[in-house]
Amino acid sequence: xxQLVESGGGLVQAGGSLRLxxxxxxxxxxxxxxxxxxxxxxxxxxxxxxxxxxxGSTYYSDSVxxxxxxxxxxxxxxxxxxxxxxxxxxxxVYYCAASLGSFSGVARxxxxxxxxxGTQVTVSS
Numbered sequence: 001x002x003q004l005v006e007s008g009g010g011l012v013q014a015g016g017s018l019r020l021x022x023x024x025x026x027x028x029x030x031x032x033x034x035x036x037x038x039x040x041x042x043x044x045x046x047x048x049x050x051x052x053x054x055x056g057s058t059y060y061s062d063s064v065x066x067x068x069x070x071x072x073x074x075x076x077x078x079x080x081x082x083x084x085x086x087x088x089x090x091x092x093v094y095y096c097a098a099s100l101g102s103f104s105g106v107a108r109x110x111x112x113x114x115x116x117x118g119t120q121v122t123v124s125s
Contacts, residue, residue: 022096
């Protein structure tokens with residue numbers, strides 16, 4: 001089992017940047033495919049970005065490609081999401097998630113076994 005705690009959210013103006021962190025505790029962090037999802041009010045939780053166990057492969061939703069960068073440090077048991085050129089439509093609660101499954105399922109919400117509690121990101125126009 002793994003416990004996940006997100007941090008780094010906050011209020012930022014459009015065009016600004018934030019860096020989210022997801023700290024893991026418990027069993028070997030490197031065993032998990034990791035991802036970021038987000039959920040805006042009244043909307044379903046959606047995939048944002050995912051990263052393979054080694055960090056060698058990444059995958060992004062079209063809405064954030066070129067603006068967000070996902071990374072991980074297996075020694076520190078931490079995953080990151082660098083968010084640049086933020087837009088008001090990026091406003092949401094951001095969740096990190098861990099999966100024991102294949103990287104081929106990285107964008108599927110149901111592939112994930114563990115979730116953090118979320119961190120709020122608000123982008124003002």
